[in-house]
Amino acid sequence: MRNLSAEQLAEKIAEGSRGHIARAITLVESTRPSHREIAHELLRRIAPFTGKAFRVGISGVPGAGKSTFIDAMGVKLIAERGHKVAVLAVDPSSTRTGGSILGDRTRMADLANRPEAFVRPSPSAGHLGGVARATRESMLVLEAAGYDVVLVETVGVGQSEVAVAGMVDTFLMLQVARTGDMLQGIKRGILELADVIAITKADGDNEQAARVAARELSIAMKLITSDTEKRRAPVLTCSSYTGAGLDELWEAVLQHRADLEADGRLTDRRLSQQRDWLWNMVREEILDSLHTSPLVREVAVDVEARVAAEEISALEGSHEILKAYARAVPGFSWAAG
Numbered sequence: 001m002r003n004l005s006a007e008q009l010a011e012k013i014a015e016g017s018r019g020h021i022a023r024a025i026t027l028v029e030s031t032r033p034s035h036r037e038i039a040h041e042l043l044r045r046i047a048p049f050t051g052k053a054f055r056v057g058i059s060g061v062p063g064a065g066k067s068t069f070i071d072a073m074g075v076k077l078i079a080e081r082g083h084k085v086a087v088l089a090v091d092p093s094s095t096r097t098g099g100s101i102l103g104d105r106t107r108m109a110d111l112a113n114r115p116e117a118f119v120r121p122s123p124s125a126g127h128l129g130g131v132a133r134a135t136r137e138s139m140l141v142l143e144a145a146g147y148d149v150v151l152v153e154t155v156g157v158g159q160s161e162v163a164v165a166g167m168v169d170t171f172l173m174l175q176v177a178r179t180g181d182m183l184q185g186i187k188r189g190i191l192e193l194a195d196v197i198a199i200t201k202a203d204g205d206n207e208q209a210a211r212v213a214a215r216e217l218s219i220a221m222k223l224i225t226s227d228t229e230k231r232r233a234p235v236l237t238c239s240s241y242t243g244a245g246l247d248e249l250w251e252a253v254l255q256h257r258a259d260l261e262a263d264g265r266l267t268d269r270r271l272s273q274q275r276d277w278l279w280n281m282v283r284e285e286i287l288d289s290l291h292t293s294p295l296v297r298e299v300a301v302d303v304e305a306r307v308a309a310e311e312i313s314a315l316e317g318s319h320e321i322l323k324a325y326a327r328a329v330p331g332f333s334w335a336a337g
Contacts, residue, residue, distance in 0.1 A: 006041035013046060013145050018118065021145050025120055028137040031288065043137060046144035051270070053086075053143045056253060057164035059154045060174030065200045065240055066153050067107040069174060072240040073250065074111040077149055081250075086118045086147035087111065088135055090154050118147060136167050136277055165193045166276055169266060170256050172196045172249075173233075177206060177213035191224055194233045196252045202237035202245060210237045231259070290325055299324035 004012075004020075009027075012020035028039045060066055070087055077083040087108065112119040120138065139150050154164045165171040173194040191197075197217060202210035217235045224232075234252050238245030260266035290296055303317040312320075326332050 006038050006045055009038075009042055010045040010144070013141060014049065016145055021118060021141060022120070024141045025134070025138045028141065029134040039137065043140060046140060049144040050140045051143065053139075053147060054149045054253070054257060055139065055152070055168040055170070056149070057152045057154070057168035057171045058174065059161045059164055059171070060200075061176065064174040064176045066174055068240045069198075069200055069238070070151055070153055071108040071111045072243060073246055074108070074117055074149075074151065075114065076243065076246055077250070078111075078114055078116045083149045084116045084147045085111070085114075085149045085151065086142040086145075087120065087151045087153065088138055088142075089119065089121045090135060090152070118142060118145075139167070161190050161193055166273055169260065169269065170195045170253050172198065172253065174198050174200050175213065175217065176200050177202075177209040191221060191233075195256045196249065197221075197233050197235045198245075198249050199235070199237045201239060201241075203239035203242045207237075207239075289329065290321075293325065293328045295328040296321060296324045 004023075009020060009024055013024055024042060027035055027042065030036065030039070058066055058070060067089065070089075074085040074087065077085050089108075108119050111117045120142075135152060139152070142150055152164050152168055154161070161171070161173070171193055173190065173196070175197065177199055199210045199214045199217070214235045214237050221232045221235065236245055236249050236252060238249050240246075257266070260269065300321055303312070303320050306312045307314055307317045
């Protein structure tokens with residue numbers, strides 16, 4: 001990366017060079033100040049070539065078969081519909097190394113081996129919602145490289161659904177039948193986020209159970225709102241093993257995209273996401289500067305020790321750290337509220 005300028009890297013991305021695409025994503029994921037500077041210039045250069053892809057977020061309960069589903073759906077989109085498919089699979093990070101621990105390439109073997117596909121596991125690195133800090137920027141790199149379907153898979157825990165829904169056009173939630181009281185385990189807020197819902201593993205002895213679960217979820221969607229004119233997410237069944245229902249599921253994604261475009265909501269949604277992204281980046285930069293400032297680090301070590309010794313409260317300690325930050329950053333002022 002140090003031997004390539006942002007301009008040269010942008011040219012290689014436009015040519016579809018897989019090695020340079022991978023290097024660019026590594027660059028935008030980096031937290032090193034020198035890398036971030038080049039990454040910003042790179043994103044500026046590729047901006048005119050982004051924004052045309054289908055952005056689909058995929059989340060779901062553990063065991064729903066997210067990676068297997070993406071593998072089957074991605075291969076179908078390439079082989080039967082002529083798409084170029086990119087996958088950003090956000091892994092939970094190892095608490096020891098910070099690296100990815102699931103290894104999505106091994107669970108998407110068929111798709112990862114297709115020349116029209118690009119699968120990128122990325123450690124979430126502890127960021128809210130399990131979504132990697134640079135997932136949005138990686139998405140832009142892949143769009144500039146010509147991938148017209150970008151699938152973002154999240155770890156499917158906590159607030160990851162909220163995070164991924166804030167960066168895609170269509171949010172697809174995967175569920176599986178025979179998981180106890182399924183409806184009791186699904187929070188209303190998650191159902192409200194979903195644009196399309198699929199009950200997976202609808203094959204063999206589980207096919208009937210999947211259909212029953214789909215009917216129950218369809219009823220639940222009707223109970224969420226009394227507004228009969230408000231769009232309700234369709235609930236479908238599919239099997240990644242047999243391929244049954246995958247075409248119907250993708251048609252539901254296409255229909256949702258068409259509906260967004262018809263009344264201008266796609267543009268509004270992406271503008272809203274840009275604003276959210278703006279302030280997320282502001283917060284990230286402030287947090288980074290807190291952790292990297294030598295003065296703040298010095299004060300923080302002392303404050304942490306005093307808090308641990310119960311000499312001061314966490315509230316008092318936070319005030320001291322913020323005062324140190326105010327001294328470290330010209331123009332920043334802070335007073336305890």
